[in-house]
Amino acid sequence: MTKSQMVTIKGTKDGLVLRLDDHCSFSELLEELEEKVQGTGLEGVAEVQLHTGHRYCDEQDMKSILSVIHHSPHLRVSKVQSDVISLEECQQKLIEKQSETYIGIVRSGQIVKAAGDLVIIGDVNPNAQVIAGGSIYILGRLKGIAHAGAKGNLEAVIAASWLEATHLKIADKMETMTDELTILSEHPEMECAYIHDNGQIAIDRLQELRHLRPGLATFKGGI
């Protein structure tokens, strides 16, 4: 049996790649990895990318792999890449990509939550909350509290036919509609809130959205 096939180290234009075979047993792999890692003639510290191929590694497996690699003082893992994810993760990702639609009025004290984008057809009244992992689009009046990018997505936006919120939150940024912002949105019709380059929440006309956040578009068809 030709050894040294399970773990390969290659230099690519993106840096060192440590590729782990996905057909052998996990214990064999770890053993060989250990050997390889100790045997590298490297000097200094090199960053490597870890490719696990089609092997599914849960958190525990990944921990053991990383600890073996980090045994060597010369290697640091900069990135882990895998070709497989679990069904659960996949479903979670799908949900986050989806947009959910709520039709009706969100009234004081009520909370509407979505994992991905959230479309509200109706008003969001004062003291009501709408929270989304992605962006929030409201066909109606936003007069309450909106929190887009709740899991930290800085690219998320809040758009409304009538943007008159008391509080706007995007990722971990929060803005109360103070006088300045109210003046900014003197005509609260068709506006959107986003995180400006300066790190603060800004409000602009909805028409500017395609320049501000071109990445939000998912339209694939030709024009």
Added chain:
Amino acid sequence: MGEAIVITSGKGGVGKTTTSANLGTALALQGKKVCLIDTDIGLRNLDVILGLENRIIYDLVDVVEGRCKIHQALVKDKRFDDRLFLLPAAQTTDKSAVSPEQMKKLITELKMDYDYILIDCPAGIEQGYKNAIAGADRAIVVTTPEISAVRDADRIIGLLESEKDIEPPKLIINRIKGRLMESGDALDVNEITTHLSIDLLGIVLDDENVISSSNKGEPVVMDPSNPAAVGYRNIARRILGESVPLMSMDTGKTGFFGKLKSLFSK
């Protein structure tokens, strides 16, 4: 089989009890058999407004705890020969003395004998509110043209809409002050109804006589010339399903400003 209607608002002091007393009286005047229930246990008022305070013997808590029969606790309003009754709240205990299940049972029983059961709800959204809405088929939300009252109404409407057994609530805007609304210093009827977006059942003008007649124990609705009384009577007719065209915002306004003008020109 009668119908149970809860009158609620969230905020205190917007006129739930006054509205209950006046609508009950107006329905009785229309020939219906009405039972009013005061669920504000510990802070009862409905008996005072109806002028029945000194005739209370048993109360709501006595009934649910089986210390008396329902008919023993009901106080008859003698002005409306056998058409208006009050089930008063207890004054010596608190809201937790009654459970929603007990209220439901009580109201189901009362529905056999009465055309309308009006339940006067206490302020707030706690136990007292839950008791009050437990047996209701319909709900009326009372608000005034103040932002704080409208906010609370919004909250209450949200809670009522999530109740499966209650029809979508209807709105009464109480204590409308003509001059303030005209000058834009108070919310106008249109603003309130679009904000809350539920059906408007009627509007009631602010009138000094509402207070003075309440103090005398005679609901203002008994005086047919009073502007507030007209509002209550119209609402009662709409509850009966009569085709009083539901005062649209425009006619509501002009009708009311017209009335106001005629008052001044007198």
